[in-house]
Amino acid sequence: MQSLPPSPSAFTDFNLAPALLEGLAELNFTEPTAVQTLVLPAALDGQDVAGQAPTGSGKTAAYGLAALSQIELETNGMQALVLVPTRELALQVRDALKALGKHLPNLRIAAYYGGHAMRDETKDLEKQQAPQVVVATPGRFLDHLERRSIIPNQLKVLVLDEADKLLELGFQEEMATIISRLPRRRQTLLFSATMPEKVLQLVRANLTRPRVMNAGGAEASTLPASLTLRGHVVAAADQKPAALFHLLNQPDAGRALVFANTRDRVEELTRFLRGRGVAAEALHGKMMQPERDKAMLKLRNGSATVLVATDVAARGLDVTELDTVVQFDAPEQADTFQHRAGRTARAGAEGTAHLLVTAPEQAKLQNWPAAAPVLWAALRPPSLPPAGPKAPRPSTVTLHVSAGKSDKISRHDLVGAFVGVGGLEREAVGRIEVFDYYSFVAVPEGQVQAVLQNMRGAKVKNKKVKVTLVR
Known part of the structure; x- marks a missing residue:
């Protein structure tokens, strides 16, 4: 040999x-x-x-x-x-x-x-x-x-x-x-x-x-060792929203990605979470690309703490430092379970992936080798707080700039504009992402009105741009 x-x-x-x-x-x-x-x-x-x-x-x-x-x-x-x-x-x-x-x-x-x-x-x-x-x-x-x-x-x-x-x-x-x-x-x-x-x-x-x-097939070993898998068994499906709210309010929840199986469920959960003070965004296949970009950027730059998504929309999702994944709807297949769970604990970082299931759903998932490491426990979620009239106001907000890579605009150009014209301190300029035809800049919520006023009619690299608040 x-x-x-x-x-x-x-x-x-x-x-x-x-x-x-x-x-x-x-x-x-x-x-x-x-x-x-x-x-x-x-x-x-x-x-x-x-x-x-x-x-x-x-x-x-x-x-x-x-x-x-x-x-x-x-x-x-x-x-x-x-x-x-x-x-x-x-x-x-x-x-x-x-x-x-x-x-x-x-x-x-x-x-x-x-x-x-x-x-x-x-x-x-x-x-x-x-x-x-x-x-x-x-x-x-x-x-x-x-x-x-x-x-x-x-x-x-x-x-x-x-x-x-x-x-x-x-x-x-x-x-x-x-x-x-x-x-x-x-x-x-x-x-x-x-x-x-x-x-x-x-x-x-x-x-x-x-x-x-x-280099790693569809078995449990493909999930990183730094990932903790937790399964929460609720008595009935109608307890899942309260259980989700409970998990997202744990001190170590951090930035979270919540998976749902349909677009309607994504929209429903996003409204539910926003109504109870969670800065949540939706991501599904019916959204146009700029809307998708906004949702993902808000999670990356801290304007949102939770992204609720379908599997297709979250494929290829590029969010580092994602602390928590919650599978609100049980996955249909073992590889879907892995793709979802594997969105956290990347590159050696620690993360937790939660499963919210009823007893019949648990019985199905327990037959999958990939789910063997799941730590199962019954969960009786506490009562929900009443829904509030408004979504929360995060400490960071996102601004849309009407110029991007096709206009030869760089992150450095945008920093210079938001400091020199917008009036921000360099340290106050948050995450900047430049796309082909537009860009996003994160700024402190308390200074956003002044920045918008200062940037009215401003030019970046000799190009007049429009700066608006991403809602």
Whole structure:
């Protein structure tokens, strides 16, 4: 039997360009994760890879480093394509790849997704050199293929990220059409948290002699050791709202993500929590992209403490320092349970994932190996306080600025404007997030009216902007 080569213990053990190593160092990525150790040697060698890896395992850097290593920086046109299931994940992956490739000269990375006008993306493609790396949802990318605003004849690498969710959301037909129009001579990298038969069929149909690797499958071991799983059994389903309120008011609840199975339930729970003094926001698939961005940003910058979401909307959710997850509605499948629970306790941080269930729901979940570590206990929630007339006033509020990356606006530009024109102290400017066509800035609630007045008619980088309160 041929002995296996020693596992790389540092990124310098891989044949990576110095510019990529510099990007890794700035991100404080010192040692490769398990999935990176498994995937990178084969991917850098040009082989097709089918990898089973959970959320938070480092798979984006694994395929990102492999793809960026093949980009010809002086060549104009798409050379790598990453297909993802949701708009949120498209933005998250784009930003992660930009950070990895920060020191590669002339590197251009773009994200294309539904939820805003197609003409904005087409105009960007027309007025500048085409990106070498495209991250996109299947529907929007197919639109670009149909309009010929993107020509894929220089493609070298195709990445199918979260393949199980791509199929679950019904993108089979779009992906088949897209792949049929791509060059046959290419490398394909596929990653999925689970490997059901549909994903295996996708592998067999589109990958050439793939290396199949498992860096953590759909078992309990894929959940981090720093995660505490608690199951709360209530006597009846109508006790769940009171139980939820009780859990969110515990001293260690911090920032929380609450999962519900339907859009209507998300809206219902958001209203319920707001009426009892909880700064809650909703997130579901019926919301337009700017509304989604606002909801997630409020959780990240402290304008909200709770985000109530459906599974689809929360896929790819990028919120660090998330302390608590509550599964208000019982998940239908074991992988859904894992995806939800795995949103907290990321990168070694501690977190708690709660399950609110009735006795029949508990009986079902206890049969799942992934739920074996759950600590079960009966919960009789205390009485609810009466509903109040208004939602709470958080100490931090969010302002919308009508300019973004397409206007060459940076975080530094916004800090300068809010200090120099808005009248804030530098330390009072909170979290800033810059999107393609707009930005968000967090400011203290007590100073918001003065800031809005000062920023009326203001310019940022010689562009007149409109600053409004996000409600």
